[in-house]
Amino acid sequence: MQLYKHIVKPLIDFLAAAFLLIILFPIILGVIILLVIVNRGSVFFLQPRPGYQAKPFKIIKFKTMRYAFDDTGKSLPDGMRLTRVGQWVRSASLDELLQLVNVIKGDMSLIGPRPLLMQYLDRYTPDQARRHEVKPGITGWAQVNGRNAISWEEKFRYDIEYVEKQSFLFDLKILWMTFFNVIRRKGISADGHATMEEFKGSKIWLD
Numbered sequence: 185m186q187l188y189k190h191i192v193k194p195l196i197d198f199l200a201a202a203f204l205l206i207i208l209f210p211i212i213l214g215v216i217i218l219l220v221i222v223n224r225g226s227v228f229f230l231q232p233r234p235g236y237q238a239k240p241f242k243i244i245k246f247k248t249m250r251y252a253f254d255d256t257g258k259s260l261p262d263g264m265r266l267t268r269v270g271q272w273v274r275s276a277s278l279d280e281l282l283q284l285v286n287v288i289k290g291d292m293s294l295i296g297p298r299p300l301l302m303q304y305l306d307r308y309t310p311d312q313a314r315r316h317e318v319k320p321g322i323t324g325w326a327q328v329n330g331r332n333a334i335s336w337e338e339k340f341r342y343d344i345e346y347v348e349k350q351s352f353l354f355d356l357k358i359l360w361m362t363f364f365n366v367i368r369r370k371g372i373s374a375d376g377h378a379t380m381e382e383f384k385g386s387k388i389w390l391d
Contacts, residue, residue: 188352189318197294201287208281215246215278222269223247228282233299238316241291243299244282248273277366283322295355296321297343300383307385308340315343318350325354328361332380340386 205212219227229247232240248270266274273279286292292299299320305313326334326342346354 185350189350192352193293193355194290197287198290200294201284205284205288208284211278212281215273215281218269219246219273222267232302233320234302234305234316235291235299236316236319238305238313240302241286241289241299243291244285246270246273246279246282248279280322287322291319293319293321295323295346295358297324297346298327304383307383309386311344312340312386314347315340317347323358323362325358328358328365331365336380336383337386 216227226247229245229249230242231245233243235241249266270279283292287294296319297315308315324343325346326339329342330338346358
């Protein structure tokens with residue numbers, strides 16, 4: 185597994201990401217033009233996320249939400265900030281395409297636990313923190329098993345299972361499942377949320 189993890193997989197990631205960027209360029213360009221019009225020039229969203237061994241990197245995504253705050257200066261919920269075009273881009277999973285650039289840069293892999301927010305780092309249990317033993321991915325085992333429709337605890341269990349069972353055949357299985365989930369637009373949002381509720385720490389860990 186170490187040979188695959190450190191040599192074979194990074195090579196496959198680079199070649200596959202470069203190929204996909206070329207093939208998908210017309211779609212990416214179309215989304216850019218659409219967002220330029222709708223967002224009045226604001227197209228890209230960059231944000232620090234924890235990568236391998238929790239080292240920060242800047243994730244690249246299409247901007248699908250507007251900046252909006254309440255009277256106290258706190259950001260409004262995702263559902264109130266998500267634009268109509270942004271909702272369509274997310275439902276088609278097009279907002280993730282720019283992360284192929286992160287894969288080429290070596291910040292991410294095609295497959296791995298999703299990179300979450302920096303402020304979550306001190307909320308993980310020691311076991312949950314193991315998700316950073318591999319590079320974060322555009323898709324992953326948790327994504328094909330429910331994505332945002334499952335609980336945080338379930339997500340992390342799938343993440344740790346991937347860390348422990350990572351292999352070439354396992355990655356192929358996840359890619360195959362991802363293809364069908366994207367077509368079916370499955371698990372995009374949690375109930376009552378535009379994306380997923382904030383992770384505030386596991387109840388077991390807090391107790």
